[in-house]
Amino acid sequence: MRTRYVNTASTVGTQDGTTTTAGNSGTAAFATWDQFLDWLVANDATLSDSYTLEMFGSTDDTTDVVINGLTMGANTMLCRGYRSDAAGFNDDDNSLISTGHYTHVSSARNVDINEQNVTIDGAQFENSTGTAFRSCIKFSNTTGTVARNNRCRNTGSTRTAIGHEGGAISGSGTLTIENNIVSGFDTSGVELISAAFATPTYNVMRNAVYGKAGGGTGVNITRGSSFGGTINVKANAIGNCGTDITVGGSGGTVNFDSNATEDVNGHTNEIAIGTLTDAWASPGTAQASDFSIKDTSSSLYDSSLATGLPANDCKDIAYVTDDVGPYAFPGGGGGSIPKHLLMIGCG
Numbered sequence: 001m002r003t004r005y006v007n008t009a010s011t012v013g014t015q016d017g018t019t020t021t022a023g024n025s026g027t028a029a030f031a032t033w034d035q036f037l038d039w040l041v042a043n044d045a046t047l048s049d050s051y052t053l054e055m056f057g058s059t060d061d062t063t064d065v066v067i068n069g070l071t072m073g074a075n076t077m078l079c080r081g082y083r084s085d086a087a088g089f090n091d092d093d094n095s096l097i098s099t100g101h102y103t104h105v106s107s108a109r110n111v112d113i114n115e116q117n118v119t120i121d122g123a124q125f126e127n128s129t130g131t132a133f134r135s136c137i138k139f140s141n142t143t144g145t146v147a148r149n150n151r152c153r154n155t156g157s158t159r160t161a162i163g164h165e166g167g168a169i170s171g172s173g174t175l176t177i178e179n180n181i182v183s184g185f186d187t188s189g190v191e192l193i194s195a196a197f198a199t200p201t202y203n204v205m206r207n208a209v210y211g212k213a214g215g216g217t218g219v220n221i222t223r224g225s226s227f228g229g230t231i232n233v234k235a236n237a238i239g240n241c242g243t244d245i246t247v248g249g250s251g252g253t254v255n256f257d258s259n260a261t262e263d264v265n266g267h268t269n270e271i272a273i274g275t276l277t278d279a280w281a282s283p284g285t286a287q288a289s290d291f292s293i294k295d296t297s298s299s300l301y302d303s304s305l306a307t308g309l310p311a312n313d314c315k316d317i318a319y320v321t322d323d324v325g326p327y328a329f330p331g332g333g334g335g336s337i338p339k340h341l342l343m344i345g346c347g
Contacts, residue, residue, distance in 0.1 A: 001050050004036055005029040005082070006102070008057025020056075020082075033079065033104065033111075034063040040070065047075040055102040055123065056082035062105050068114035076144070080121035107156070109165075110136045116143035116173065120150060128156035135191075137162045142200050143173025147180060154184040154212065160220075161209075163191035168224055170195035176203040184212040188220035189241070192231075194249075196224040205234045211241030218261070223249030234258060 004017035010031040013024025017036055021028050030036045036053055047070060055061070067077070081102045103124040104110050110125045118141075125136035136152040139145050139162075152161035159165060161182040175192070182189040189209035192202050202221060209218040218238035221231055227249055234257040238244040244261040247254055256267035264270070 001052060003052045003054060004039075006031070006033055006036060006053060006055040006057070006061070008032070008055075008059040008061050008102070020054075032061050032063040033065045037065065037067060037069075045069060046071040047073060047077075050076040051078070053077070053079040054082040054084075055079065057102060060103050060105040064106050064108055065104070065111045066114065067112065067118055070115050072115050072117050074117075076117040076119070077115070078119045078121060079123070080119075080149075081123045083122070106136075109134045109138055112138045112140055113145055114140045116141050116145065118144075119146040119148065121146070122149040123151075125150060125152045125161075127152070127154055127158040129158050134158050135160045135163065135165045138165045139163060139169065139175060139192075141173070142169055142171050142175040142202075145173070146176045146178075148176070149179050151181045152183070152185075154186065157186050159186055160188040160191040161185050163188065163220075164193040165191065166193070168193045168195040168198075168222075169200075170198045172199040172229070174201040174203070176205075177207060178203065178205045180207045182207060183210045186212060186216055188217045189238070190219045190221075191217075192220075193222045194224045194227055194229065197226045197228070198224055199228040199252075201230045201232070203232045203234075204236065205232065207236045209236065209238045209241065211239065213240075215242045217241055217246050218244045219246070221247045223247070223251055225249070225251075227251035229253075231255065232257075236260070238262070 005020045006017070007020055007022050007029035008031065009022035010029050011024045012031045012035050013028070015023060015025055015028035015030060017028070017030040017039065019027045019029060023029070024031070030039065033053070033055060040051070101124060103126065105126045105128070107128050109129075110127055111120060113120070120137055127134065127136050135158065137147050137150065147162050150162075154161070162177050162180060177190055189211065190204055190207065192204070194200060204219055204221070207219075211218060218241040219233060219236060221233070223231075229252045231247060231252065231254045233245060233247070233255070236245075237260045239262045241262075244263040245256070245259060245265060245267070256265070256270075259267060259270060261270065
């Protein structure tokens, strides 16, 4: 595994990104995510190893990112907000993600993933496009691709936060969208569209999706003809949308479990939570303003206010199997709770 760094205090030059130091030459950190990818295509396009890109800085990264031109093989790429950025990535119970944490801002499309085995983890995205067919994180490849622990916010007329952005995708790989906080998108918070005869596995789990003025769809999945894949929609918290969850088309296997929604869908272990317009604080409009996705008086936030409903616990006082929302994500081990997701901050 090779590690490279983005420090938005750097400027674009000849650096190789092997240290966190700001600069434009030698071992200085890259200035943008896109600069790292340009360097990678020029120096290791047929990946000789897996890469982790650690990104940080209090200045917004405003250069749009397209991940392509690589031969991944069995190698992986992890692009994430830098976990050692103490000023910008707090994980105690009451902290905001601060304005020092890595933020990517776009008026078009933030990230377009065209390669397999790519994970986007723990970054903040803001999109202000006025164009309907745009997103924060677009998947053009579904093999081993993951969006995890991200915060995505629309301040314009952006179609969707995470997904396929209106175009059908073929293939048989696994795509995972988990533990993200999504707010204010026009059409869908999460949107996955399968091409005909595709056999993918879609995992959409423990996300919090807050709609825009009660419109759009929280999680919108469309199956193409002769779909043969598996769709897992589990433990998401969704509200202030026109429709909370839609899975269109037919075929394959669809598993719903423990989703907390305003709509009554009749899904397995469905948690009816009333009107989230009242339960969650509406996001601010200025990027510099941190905002919460909910308030502490909501039973969805704190199960101690809803005796007998342990699944209504986003804060996760004590982890139980059926907790919903990103605050309850078990981290793969049943005990690792990323409480840094308690609040969102963009700025």
